[in-house]
Amino acid sequence: MFLFKKNVDKSMLYVGIAIPKHIQSSIEMLYCGGIPKGETKDIQLVVDGLTYDAIITKYNTSVEMMQIHYGAKSAVAVKLRCIFKYTDQQISMNHLIAEEKREYAGIYIENSQLHFECVALDDIENECEHTLTMDEQAIENYYEMKDTTAHYEFKEKVSKFRKVNQDIIENLKQLYDCRCQICGEIVGLECGTKVSQAHHIKYFSKSLNNDSDNIVILCPNHHALIHNQNPIFDRQQKKFIFPNGYVAELKLNKHL
Numbered sequence: 001m002f003l004f005k006k007n008v009d010k011s012m013l014y015v016g017i018a019i020p021k022h023i024q025s026s027i028e029m030l031y032c033g034g035i036p037k038g039e040t041k042d043i044q045l046v047v048d049g050l051t052y053d054a055i056i057t058k059y060n061t062s063v064e065m066m067q068i069h070y071g072a073k074s075a076v077a078v079k080l081r082c083i084f085k086y087t088d089q090q091i092s093m094n095h096l097i098a099e100e101k102r103e104y105a106g107i108y109i110e111n112s113q114l115h116f117e118c119v120a121l122d123d124i125e126n127e128c129e130h131t132l133t134m135d136e137q138a139i140e141n142y143y144e145m146k147d148t149t150a151h152y153e154f155k156e157k158v159s160k161f162r163k164v165n166q167d168i169i170e171n172l173k174q175l176y177d178c179r180c181q182i183c184g185e186i187v188g189l190e191c192g193t194k195v196s197q198a199h200h201i202k203y204f205s206k207s208l209n210n211d212s213d214n215i216v217i218l219c220p221n222h223h224a225l226i227h228n229q230n231p232i233f234d235r236q237q238k239k240f241i242f243p244n245g246y247v248a249e250l251k252l253n254k255h256l
Ligand SMILES: [Zn+2]
Pocket: 180, 181, 182, 183, 184, 185, 218, 219, 220, 221, 222
């Protein structure tokens, strides 16, 4: 089960990560009886197939706060700095990291354990060679397509990038039950299906930004219209403003 995407930062490489509120209960279910406030539990993390020790703390605060900790010298921190060496180097030199070079991990629960699927700069660059010549809509299609026919080695080689990014999109579609955020419709119900598409507010081909706050879920008509007319998205008011002045507000919004 996919939980969330974590962009790599200094804390992740040296200290640990905070667990977003909406997935705390899924994580607690892993540990019998949950985690009482103010308590700490020993846990295991699986990073790229290897298992490491860490601890998880639920703080005794009014705001629900839960964190996974490991020391800077722990085996898991060393492993993460080895995988994400690009981010580690940039941080140590106080450099800002370009959006299209941001490394990240997909955090999953599999076989009752927490897994980190690490997407490092190499994975991003390898994957993006495939999409160099595609336009934005073709790229968006490509990442939404669940390729069940690809043979095993191919999947193993390219899958981390695609897996994590497809799961982010899938989670958002589930959040809206495949409804278009502009018109609220679900397309395809009468045929026994639901068709919706993920649109990247800042074009994915330029930003490689597949964070949920860069994505809106749309019906195929509204998606085509947006690529046809290139409206500006007003983030504050959550609306698309078309070149002729037409305004399409988001009827549904749970995540922006
Ligand atoms: Zn629509």
